[in-house]
Amino acid sequence: MKEYRLQGLSCPNCAQDLEDQIKKLENGESAKLSYNSGKLKVDDNIKLDEVEKILASDNASLVKEKQNHDHGHDHGHDHDHGNQKTLILLLSISTAIFLAAIFTESKVDASLAIFYLLAMALSGYQTFLKGIKNLFQLKFNIETLMTIALIGAVSIGEWKEGTLVAILFGLNELLEGYGMEKARKSMEKLLDIAPKEATIIQDGQEKIVSIQSLKINDTVLVRAGEKIPSDGTIVSGTSSVNEAAITGESMPVEKQVGEEVFGGSINNEGVLKVQITKAYEDSSLAKILHLVEEAQDTKTPTELFINRFSKYYTPLIMVISAIVMVFPPLLFGGSWGEWFYQGLAVLIVGCPCALILSSPIANISGITRNARNGILIKGSVFLEQLGKIDTLAFDKTGTLTIGEPFVQKYEVFDQERFFPVASAVEKSSSHPLAKAVMRKIEEFSIVTKEAEDIETVSGQGIVAKVDGQRYWVGNEKNIEHLVIPDPIKKKINEMKNDGLTLVIVADKDQILGIFGISDQIREESRSVVAKLHQVGIKNTVMLTGDHEKTAEKVAKQVGVKSYFGDLLPEEKVQQVKSLTNNGKVAMIGDGINDAPALATADLGIAMGKGTDSAIETADIVLMQDHLGKLPDAISIAKRVNRTIRLNLSLALGLKLIALLLTIPGWLTLWIAILADMGATILVTLISLTILWQGKQKRDPSSNEEVKGEVQLS
Structure with missing residues (x-):
């Protein structure tokens, strides 16, 4: 597949129509044209000259450079900027001629029609040509409606109003294009963070x-x-690195030899030598940029509904227009000329521009705004879902807690075998609890033996042989074959009451010892959970494989409303399923161990700081290793949803008011176009305000105080 930037795309409906035509070409079946991103993807073997003919029919064209987030972006924008300048020039000349015609109206009568016709042609010729072509093909869209209205206005001698309609519609298209281009530029500015070149060291x-x-x-x-x-x-070298491109965090991170760095992050001082571990296209940054770009082209249920509605809406408006033209004169003795004029005004009111723009600019703005904060939302549909969720289910380890457990306490009942057996069984495990046990054992001079017949029991622990004898290492479920003496049972309960997670080492007859493991709660967890409740999350639930006492202790400390402990992976899935029966549920985990639960929830949110598994697993990825920015992401999503509802209300409301003016016969062509243009301008500007970053408060996840700034980028 090849990807091209387009110039001159005039509207979402036109873009869909062009895509349908390109798909009919040989090797065109896989073509994908996005109005939102202004790009076309086509098969390598498609005939480009045929594609260009189709695009030219709508005054669109290819920018020939293939796009790889490089200089091609600028080239495409130069063309679009040139188109905008041409349109502004034509509109300016049209307006000047129009004003001159009005000024000389009382002095010269015969030549006024030529003045008006010239002004109309300069500002509306593109619309007119497209509309005439659509009429012959029986395609009814915005251009068709406007063309019928202009022909009608001229036919009844309404030169002045017809010209005003052409000028205002041209202005409307200019502003509409500006709004979408602003959203695209904001997105592309984000995508432009990718480095272009590297200084490689070869043979010194x-x-x-x-x-x-x-x-x-x-x-x-x-x-x-x-x-x-x-x-x-x-x-080689040490430095601090700005990882804002990946995580959205502006605080520098200290790095030294042996530590990993992300592509796209900035070396603040000193000189670093970095050994590449991933080709650029496989790097975290490339994956993020690809997913953010793809996210622009997903359609939400709201957008799909608007698109379906628009298909029926335009013909419906034409029917209403015909009724307005015919019925009052026919049934009530009204003037044919007057009601023909009213019918033309209804056609103009019916332009669905504002309706179609209600959603995409707001969604692109929301995705871009979150991406700047290091929150990767994989599509508009997930952004819409994020704004609707009322229940958040948290995994405990690594999410509400730091995720690096340590042995806080241990009890030894068999001095000779406890540490050697634990060491032999746990050394091959990658489980965080096993690693904590090994870190503790390394403090002693223990000769590590080899374990055999190792069997992992999901949600319980490990069974293995050491020196030919069978041992059980894991939680209480793993030692159900034992009858536990009261003194040891008392010790187990004490450690559980302290909120410790237990790793018990036993043979077939007795317990050899117990490790009491703790996981430090993240300092920001409590404030983040409180903020989540403030932004409208009604129910917060913690799901963990740890025992009830640990779950209770952590839940109380962080402020979640309910918790479930002792859960096996499949039981987590069942809990998420039951939660989805009572509301919209998002599950937050680390993207590795929680994949089934993340997939089951209405929305999967992974914490990953750029890990591949996190990026691939969830619908939304927090590129930081904390939850600090999640409340803001939910606020932005809710704002996007509110904005779209407001946009739809304005678009339909202004049209309804204008249509109601036909009842007393007050609707004029210029009121009609102003109603349509007013709705489009309002919808565009309101959507773009989502890009504004006003505030900033102290981020609870860091000690950084962010100064207030206002920027629209």
């Missing part, structure tokens, strides 16, 4: 290459102020 020599040519194990030099070209590991 420095060489500048494009990032696309980087391979795994290449070593690159990154000077102060430069972007790290792709994901890698520092092999």
Whole structure:
């Protein structure tokens, strides 16, 4: 597939129509044209000259450079900017001629029609040509409606109002294009964070290459102020790195030899040598940018409904227009000329521009705004869902807690076997609790043995043989074969009451010892949960495999409303299913262990700081390793949904008011076009306000105080 930027796309309906025509070409079946992003994807083997003919029929054209978030963006914008300048020039000349005609109206009568016709042609010729073509093809869209209205106005001698309609419609299209282009530019400014070049070190020599040519194990030099070209590991140098491009966090992160860095992050000081671990297209940044770009083209249920509605809405308006023209004169003795004029005005009121624009600009703005904050939303549909959720289910480990458990306490009942057996069984496990146990055992001089016949029991622990004898290492469910003596049972209950997670080591007859493991609660968890309740989340639930006492302790400390402990992975899924029966549920986890529960919820939210599994698993990814920005993401999503509802109300409301003016016969052509244009301008401007970042408050996840700023980018 090849991707091209387009110039001259005039409306969403036209874009859909062009896509349908391109799909009918040979090798065109897979073509995808997006009005939102202004891009066309086509098969490599499609005949481009045929594609260009179809695009030219709507005054659109290809910008030939293939787009890879490079200089092509600017080239495309130059063309669009040129088109806008041409349209502004034509509208300015038309307006000047129109005003001159009005000024000389009382002095010269015969030549006025030529003045008006010239002004009308300059501002509306593109619309007129498209409309005439559509009429012959029996396609009824915005241009068709406007063309019928202009022909009608001229036929009854309404030169002045017909010209005003043409000028105002041209202005409307200019503003409509400006609004969508502003949203696109904001998105592309975000996409432009990708580095373009890298300084590679080969045979001791420095060489500048494009990032696309980087391979795994290449070593690159990154000077102060430069972007790290792709994901890698520092092999020389220390520095602080700005990871805002990935995580949305502006606080620098200290990095030293052996630590991983993300492509797109900025080296603040010093010189780093980085060994590339991923080709650029596989890097976290490339995946994020690809997903953000793809997110623009998803359609929400609201948008799909508006598109379906528009198909029936335009013909319906034509029927209403015909009724207004015919019925009053026929049944009530009204003037044919007067009601023909009213019918033309109804046609203009019926333009669905504002209706179609109610949703996409708001959605692109919301996705862009969240992406700037390091929150990756994979599509408009998920943004809409985020604004509707009322229940949040949290995994505990790594989400509400730091996720690096440590052994806080241990009890030994068999001094000789406890540590060696635990070490032998846990050393091959990658489970966080096993790692905590191994870190504790490393403090002692223990000779680690080899375990055999290792069997992992999901949600319970491990069964294995050491020195030919069978051992059980895990939670209480894992030792149900034992009768536990009262003194040991008392110790177990004490440790559980302290909120510790237990790893019990036992043989077939007795318990050898117990590790009491704790996981530190994130300092921001309580304030984030409180803020979530403030932004409209009614129910917060914690789901964990840890025992009830640990769950209770953590739930109380962070302020979640309910909790469920001792859950196996499949039981987490069941809990999420039961929660979805009572509301819209989002599940938040680390994107690795919680995949089934994330998939079951109405919305899966993963915390990942750029990990592949997090990016691939969930509908929404928090690129930070904390929940600090989640309340803001929900606020933005709710604002987008409110904006879309307001836009629809304004678009339909202004049209309804204008249509009601036909009852007393007060509707004029210029009132009709102003109602349509007013709705389009309001819808566009209101949607663009989502991009404004006014406030900033203290981020509860950091010690950073962010100064208030207002920017629209």
